[in-house]
Amino acid sequence: MLLDWTGGFRHWVSVNHGIEPSASGPKSWSLFNWLGLPEARCFELIAEFNASQSFGQLSALPGAKEAVAKLKAAGHKLTVLTSCSDDPAAVARRRQNLDGEFDGAFQRIICLALRESKDHWLEVLRGGVWIEDNYKNAMMGVNAGHKTIMLRHLHNADDERSTDSRIHWVDDWRPIVSLFS
Structure with a gap:
Protein backbone atom coordinates (compact mmCIF):
# COMPACT_ATOMS: atom_id res chain seq x y z
CA MET A 1 0.00 0.00 0.00
CA LEU A 58 9.09 -0.13 -7.09
CA SER A 59 7.39 3.24 -7.40
CA ALA A 60 5.32 4.77 -4.62
CA LEU A 61 1.57 4.40 -4.98
CA PRO A 62 -0.35 7.60 -5.80
CA GLY A 63 -0.69 9.83 -2.76
CA ALA A 64 1.55 7.73 -0.53
CA LYS A 65 4.64 9.97 -0.69
CA GLU A 66 2.72 13.10 0.19
CA ALA A 67 0.79 11.36 2.97
CA VAL A 68 3.89 9.86 4.56
CA ALA A 69 5.68 13.22 4.42
CA LYS A 70 2.72 14.96 6.10
CA LEU A 71 2.40 12.30 8.79
CA LYS A 72 6.11 12.49 9.56
CA ALA A 73 5.98 16.30 9.64
CA ALA A 74 3.10 16.03 12.13
CA GLY A 75 5.42 14.12 14.46
CA HIS A 76 4.27 10.55 13.88
CA LYS A 77 6.81 7.76 14.23
CA LEU A 78 6.30 5.58 11.18
CA THR A 79 7.00 1.85 10.99
CA VAL A 80 6.70 -0.45 8.00
CA LEU A 81 5.82 -4.08 8.71
CA THR A 82 5.90 -6.28 5.62
CA SER A 83 5.84 -10.02 4.92
CA CYS A 84 7.83 -9.73 1.71
CA SER A 85 10.99 -11.71 2.49
CA ASP A 86 13.52 -12.14 5.26
CA ASP A 87 16.38 -12.79 2.84
CA PRO A 88 19.06 -10.19 3.65
CA ALA A 89 19.44 -9.06 0.00
CA ALA A 90 15.68 -8.63 -0.44
CA VAL A 91 15.42 -6.83 2.90
CA ALA A 92 18.21 -4.45 1.86
CA ARG A 93 16.44 -3.77 -1.45
CA ARG A 94 13.12 -3.11 0.30
CA ARG A 95 14.73 -0.75 2.81
CA GLN A 96 16.65 1.12 0.12
CA ASN A 97 13.49 1.34 -2.03
CA LEU A 98 11.38 2.70 0.85
CA ASP A 99 14.09 5.13 1.98
CA GLY A 100 14.53 6.39 -1.57
CA GLU A 101 10.83 6.78 -2.36
CA PHE A 102 9.91 8.26 1.04
CA ASP A 103 13.04 10.26 1.92
CA GLY A 104 13.96 8.11 4.92
CA ALA A 105 10.62 8.80 6.64
CA PHE A 106 10.39 5.43 8.39
CA GLN A 107 11.80 5.02 11.85
CA ARG A 108 11.67 1.25 11.52
CA ILE A 109 11.29 -1.19 8.61
CA ILE A 110 10.50 -4.75 9.65
CA CYS A 111 10.66 -7.41 6.94
CA LEU A 112 9.25 -10.86 7.65
CA ALA A 113 9.44 -14.01 5.56
CA LEU A 114 6.98 -14.23 2.70
CA ARG A 115 3.58 -15.26 4.12
CA GLU A 116 4.83 -14.98 7.72
CA SER A 117 2.16 -13.78 10.13
CA LYS A 118 2.40 -10.17 11.34
CA ASP A 119 0.60 -11.09 14.56
CA HIS A 120 3.67 -11.07 16.84
CA TRP A 121 4.89 -7.69 15.63
CA LEU A 122 1.44 -6.18 15.82
CA GLU A 123 1.41 -7.17 19.50
CA VAL A 124 4.87 -5.64 19.98
CA LEU A 125 3.72 -2.42 18.30
CA ARG A 126 0.40 -2.51 20.20
CA GLY A 127 -1.80 0.53 20.43
CA GLY A 128 -0.86 2.44 17.32
CA VAL A 129 -2.56 3.12 14.05
CA TRP A 130 -2.43 0.21 11.61
CA ILE A 131 -2.93 0.97 7.91
CA GLU A 132 -3.44 -2.13 5.80
CA ASP A 133 -4.80 -3.49 2.53
CA ASN A 134 -5.03 -7.15 3.58
CA TYR A 135 -8.16 -7.91 5.61
CA LYS A 136 -6.60 -10.81 7.52
CA ASN A 137 -3.76 -8.53 8.65
CA ALA A 138 -6.23 -5.75 9.42
CA MET A 139 -8.06 -8.07 11.81
CA MET A 140 -4.75 -8.94 13.46
CA GLY A 141 -4.23 -5.21 13.97
CA VAL A 142 -7.69 -4.79 15.50
CA ASN A 143 -7.09 -7.74 17.82
CA ALA A 144 -3.74 -6.25 18.88
CA GLY A 145 -5.48 -3.02 19.91
CA HIS A 146 -4.60 -0.85 16.92
CA LYS A 147 -6.91 1.71 15.33
CA THR A 148 -7.12 -0.06 11.98
CA ILE A 149 -7.64 1.54 8.59
CA MET A 150 -8.09 -0.38 5.35
CA LEU A 151 -7.19 1.12 2.01
CA ARG A 152 -9.69 -0.03 -0.60
CA HIS A 153 -8.29 -1.91 -3.58
CA LEU A 154 -9.70 -4.24 -6.18
CA HIS A 155 -8.11 -7.21 -4.38
CA ASN A 156 -9.92 -6.52 -1.07
CA ALA A 157 -13.32 -5.34 -2.34
CA ASP A 158 -15.10 -8.54 -1.29
CA ASP A 159 -13.80 -8.19 2.29
CA GLU A 160 -15.62 -4.93 2.86
CA ARG A 161 -19.01 -6.58 2.40
CA SER A 162 -18.62 -8.51 5.66
CA THR A 163 -16.12 -6.29 7.44
CA ASP A 164 -15.63 -5.95 11.17
CA SER A 165 -17.09 -2.61 12.30
CA ARG A 166 -13.82 -1.70 14.06
CA ILE A 167 -12.08 -1.36 10.69
CA HIS A 168 -12.34 2.04 9.01
CA TRP A 169 -12.29 1.80 5.18
CA VAL A 170 -10.90 4.64 3.03
CA ASP A 171 -10.41 5.12 -0.70
CA ASP A 172 -6.96 6.69 -0.52
CA TRP A 173 -4.41 8.36 1.76
CA ARG A 174 -6.16 11.75 2.08
CA PRO A 175 -8.58 10.82 4.90
CA ILE A 176 -5.75 9.13 6.76
CA VAL A 177 -3.69 12.31 6.70
CA SER A 178 -6.75 14.34 7.77
CA LEU A 179 -7.31 12.03 10.76
CA PHE A 180 -3.72 12.15 12.02
CA SER A 181 -2.07 15.42 11.08
Missing part, protein backbone atom coordinates in the same frame (compact mmCIF):
# COMPACT_ATOMS: atom_id res chain seq x y z
CA LEU A 2 3.08 2.21 -0.04
CA LEU A 3 4.81 0.79 -3.11
CA ASP A 4 3.27 -0.40 -6.37
CA TRP A 5 4.14 -4.08 -5.95
CA THR A 6 1.36 -5.15 -8.33
CA GLY A 7 2.56 -2.91 -11.16
CA GLY A 8 6.17 -3.94 -10.65
CA PHE A 9 5.25 -7.61 -10.52
CA ARG A 10 3.00 -7.34 -13.59
CA HIS A 11 5.87 -5.83 -15.62
CA TRP A 12 8.45 -8.28 -14.29
CA VAL A 13 6.32 -11.39 -14.91
CA SER A 14 5.59 -10.17 -18.45
CA VAL A 15 9.22 -9.45 -19.32
CA ASN A 16 10.76 -12.46 -17.55
CA HIS A 17 8.09 -15.13 -18.03
CA GLY A 18 5.91 -13.97 -20.92
CA ILE A 19 2.83 -13.92 -18.71
CA GLU A 20 0.39 -11.07 -19.43
CA PRO A 21 -1.91 -10.49 -16.44
CA SER A 22 -4.65 -7.88 -16.78
CA ALA A 23 -3.65 -4.28 -16.21
CA SER A 24 -6.51 -3.81 -13.74
CA GLY A 25 -4.74 -6.04 -11.23
CA PRO A 26 -5.84 -9.05 -9.19
CA LYS A 27 -9.40 -9.18 -7.84
CA SER A 28 -8.35 -11.10 -4.70
CA TRP A 29 -5.25 -11.94 -2.69
CA SER A 30 -4.99 -15.15 -4.66
CA LEU A 31 -3.15 -14.50 -7.91
CA PHE A 32 -4.52 -17.73 -9.42
CA ASN A 33 -7.19 -16.06 -11.56
CA TRP A 34 -5.08 -13.01 -12.40
CA LEU A 35 -2.14 -15.06 -13.66
CA GLY A 36 -4.08 -18.11 -14.82
CA LEU A 37 -1.62 -20.41 -13.05
CA PRO A 38 -1.84 -22.88 -10.15
CA GLU A 39 -1.42 -21.32 -6.69
CA ALA A 40 1.91 -23.09 -6.11
CA ARG A 41 3.34 -21.58 -9.31
CA CYS A 42 1.99 -18.15 -8.38
CA PHE A 43 3.78 -18.36 -5.03
CA GLU A 44 7.02 -19.41 -6.77
CA LEU A 45 6.80 -16.38 -9.05
CA ILE A 46 6.11 -14.05 -6.12
CA ALA A 47 9.14 -15.41 -4.24
CA GLU A 48 11.30 -15.08 -7.38
CA PHE A 49 10.15 -11.49 -7.96
CA ASN A 50 10.69 -10.52 -4.33
CA ALA A 51 14.27 -11.82 -4.62
CA SER A 52 14.92 -9.88 -7.84
CA GLN A 53 16.46 -6.46 -8.48
CA SER A 54 13.06 -5.29 -9.74
CA PHE A 55 11.62 -5.74 -6.24
CA GLY A 56 13.91 -2.94 -5.05
CA GLN A 57 12.81 -0.53 -7.78
